[in-house]
Amino acid sequence: MPHRIVNVFNDYWYDSRMRVKDVASGLPKTDKLYLKDSYLKEAYSKIIRVVREKGKRYYLVLASSIFHSLGGGQPSDTGMLLASGFKFDVKKALESGGVVVLYGKSLEGEPVEGLEVKQELNWERRYLIMRLHTAGHVIDRAVSDTLRNRIDTMGALHGPPHAYVEYKAEISEDQLIQIEELTNDILDDREVLIKEVRPEELQNYIYGAPNLGRLPEASVYRIVEIKGINAIPCSGTHVSRTSEIGRIKLMSVDKVEGGSRLYYDVE
Numbered sequence: 376m377p378h379r380i381v382n383v384f385n386d387y388w389y390d391s392r393m394r395v396k397d398v399a400s401g402l403p404k405t406d407k408l409y410l411k412d413s414y415l416k417e418a419y420s421k422i423i424r425v426v427r428e429k430g431k432r433y434y435l436v437l438a439s440s441i442f443h444s445l446g447g448g449q450p451s452d453t454g455m456l457l458a459s460g461f462k463f464d465v466k467k468a469l470e471s472g473g474v475v476v477l478y479g480k481s482l483e484g485e486p487v488e489g490l491e492v493k494q495e496l497n498w499e500r501r502y503l504i505m506r507l508h509t510a511g512h513v514i515d516r517a518v519s520d521t522l523r524n525r526i527d528t529m530g531a532l533h534g535p536p537h538a539y540v541e542y543k544a545e546i547s548e549d550q551l552i553q554i555e556e557l558t559n560d561i562l563d564d565r566e567v568l569i570k571e572v573r574p575e576e577l578q579n580y581i582y583g584a585p586n587l588g589r590l591p592e593a594s595v596y597r598i599v600e601i602k603g604i605n606a607i608p609c610s611g612t613h614v615s616r617t618s619e620i621g622r623i624k625l626m627s628v629d630k631v632e633g634g635s636r637l638y639y640d641v642e
């Protein structure tokens with residue numbers, strides 16, 4: 376049986392993905408504001424679809440989103456939608472076919488299509504996720520260097536409740552200590568750059584990237600480069616300098632089918 380990552384976010388996703396697909400059906404792709412500016416904490420947008428689940432719980436789609444949806448190893452953002460007489464608690468952001476679907480509960484008023492709302496991100500949570508996700512890319516490099524081989528990843532969760540990356544390799548407790556040391560040695564204060572490149576240019580820009588054997592086809596790839604560490608196709612939100620991460624701690628290593636799961640944190 377293939378290894379299945381069990382956590383509250385993914386379970387939620389498996390249960391509700393059909394519902395999310397229905398909600399997103401026929402809508403244009405969402406303008407993902409977080410891809411252009413991961414430090415954006417507020418933005419205005421229009422509600423373009425409202426589907427009531429039950430009571431005060433709804434699925435909503437906005438024309439543009441500052442909420443990163445669950446996926447690519449990143450947990451979902453949370454936050455609020457606000458307008459005059461309207462307050463909505465965004466509990467999850469999910470995605471289907473490029474459309475970001477927000478799920479949550481109305482605290483005041485009811486959502487209606489066409490309503491202009493202010494999106495407010497739960498910034499404390501998002502910023503932690505940004506630090507953890509960038510840390511995950513640095514750990515990728517340290518794992519490959521320590522094991523003297525390019526190591527593919529199998530899964531990841533770069534955020535609360537527990538951050539981890541799964542590597543296609545056996546990693547011992549001793550190696551875990553070496554990886555932690557190396558991770559913090561190379562961390563430094565490096566620039567993190569985001570670039571969009573066409574498929575034919577990809578090989579000129581990426582280095583040290585895992586999983587290239589199973590890179591999905593796309594017309595444009597978003598590359599996250601940590602200067603001198605690696606440049607990886609990734610749609611996540613990152614800090615702009617590695618000094619924002621703080622110290623990276625590798626908490627433990629668990630054996631999982633096909634490899635090892637490294638739990639880590641930042642402090």
Ligand SMILES: [Zn+2]
Nearest residue numbers: 508609610611
């Ligand atoms: Zn990434």
